[in-house]
Amino acid sequence: MKHVTIKDIAKLAGVNKSTVSKVINNYSNIPEQTRKKILKIIKENNYYPFESAQRLGRRKSDIIAFVSSRISANFNIDVLMAIEDKARFDTRYGHGITPYSTFYDRNVASQHMRKILYGKKADAVIALAINPDSEILLEYKKAGLPLILIENRMVNAHSVNTDNREGGYMAGEYLLNRGRKRIGLICGWPAKRSKYGYSYVSAERKAGFEQALKQHGVKFDKRYLELTTHYSIEEGIEIVEKFLKKRIKLDAIFCIAGDTTAIGVMQGAKKHGIKIPQDLAVIGYDDSLYAPFLNPSLTTIRQPIDKLGGTVFNLAVDAMNKKINGFKHIEIEPEIIIRESA
């Protein structure tokens, strides 16, 4: 089959090449009738602009990049789905969202972010729970490529977060009001400069939790803190073993690291005959789709992901259309969902 070119389309439509180009690029100075006619001919003749040439010429990709630790992580999928849902029904933007996975590796994250920037692979970049070097942020700023951070907040980038401090506070307040005193904390790496990478949300949730402790006059015991790197079920089980080995007797665990870790904690506790919630109350984070179906069903802090996705998408589109001055930081309210586990 002969490759259909823009010239062929122009000829068939009886217009000049630049008119076809204007239609493809959604310029507004074309009468509606002409636009419709050209789009019809494009469709009938299976014409697809040669993308790379288009990119070199326009320096635009019509793609939003989505960078996360791994696209198959439950929370990451949910966030991406919420953004996609918004993108599909938005008339301002009809193109794709391309996910990139970093596999929890800082170098891979930097590589992806530079590849996207210098390979001109996207018009906006959304980075979920990624800690880019401040150099990269400056490179993005200089190039004018919008970057929106989720689960992080830095200078020289936009950010959208659920109010993590508030989420941590809610969980602490709930447990303390029910008389729990020895509350274990499982969280990502809250300290900057840590080898495994810093988790902004963990730091915020932990700070909110400690604030609740303080209000109740309870001192935070450092031995009650365990850190996670993979946010997996297995790690949750291991951490319970660690607490037991250290002979630390807890009456509650708040899994800042998320519901998946909470599955592991409940599993690990059950193995040792610890009853939930009688002996040990467990609170998760996220409210994943399986949380109501666990044994026992999981009390957790819900992140309103639909709202988060919509907000992120709107911000990305506004930023790429240069409708925002400076950098925007948006916070969305979380919610505590009470079930059986606490």
Next chain:
Amino acid sequence: MKKLTIEDIASLAGVSRSAVSKAINNYSDITPETREKILRVIKEHNYYPLESARILGKGKNDTIAFVSQRITVPFNALVLREIENSARNANKYVYNITPFSSYHDNKKGDDLLRKLLYGRRASVIVALAMNPPQEIILKYKQAGISVILVENRMKNAHSVNIDNYQGGFLAGEYLAKSGRKKIGIICGGMDAKTRYNYSYAGAERKRGFEDALQKYGIKTGQKYLEQAYNYTIREGIGIFDNFLHKGARLDSVFCASGDLTAMGIIESARKRGMKIPQDLAVIGYDDNYYSAFLNPSLTTIRQPIDKLGAEAFNIICDSLEGKPGSFKHIEIEPEFKKRQSA
């Protein structure tokens, strides 16, 4: 930051420019040591070939396109993840694997496949649970671009499947042997005549399941069959009601449409006071990472997605390296996971 060129990499590695090019393009006529050295230099110096220029020069693109209904469906994301994992572990220069979604719209899917072909956007296509018309597959064959079908099988394309017939058979046989008599099945995309609602995997699972039931003299038919369309928990809840309205008093259900459907069925059955598995045995499909921790834990057919990803990646490599060969059709054995729900 100065933009690195291929010459810079060649001089840093102490090799010729063409050797670098060979390493990037995975040609086999350089020694493994040279390849490794060059890839290390590329990585250390953050070298990114300007993709658009490469495509214009070679007339083809090194992108691996991953086409599915929706990348945010957990199974789809996991397949992508396992292909990515294989890519990461291979000592080869691998480009980003780019996901594209057709959003359950076959027209959109066809359009996407044409866009990838005529827009020269990819040199290998992995199509997951897609039903492209033979005409498009032939165009790909003529263009020398490999298509690897997952959860489907067609002429003129490679295919990698987890033996769906076997999975259905295992579930049917288990329920029949444990004395269940009124066995329902919930399955996706049954209608082979309308491409818009056909799922090869679903049809194969149903065929295997019904063969097993027939072997044990158990009734099958419309009364015991319900279709799934979006594979969600909510849909599962609704389907349970559909069975009741038809007057099908089931003692067991095989959810060939996945573990999420099974979660919906269990939820709904419980609300009506039924005990699982005494009153209703439920078998899922997939073995999601949390399925062992549900209440009750879910008996299901496990899909070894890691093996699937590795097999798909082998074919990708052969295709990128221009190794000739006939079309491969690979079947991987599924695994029966016995837990509490059946």
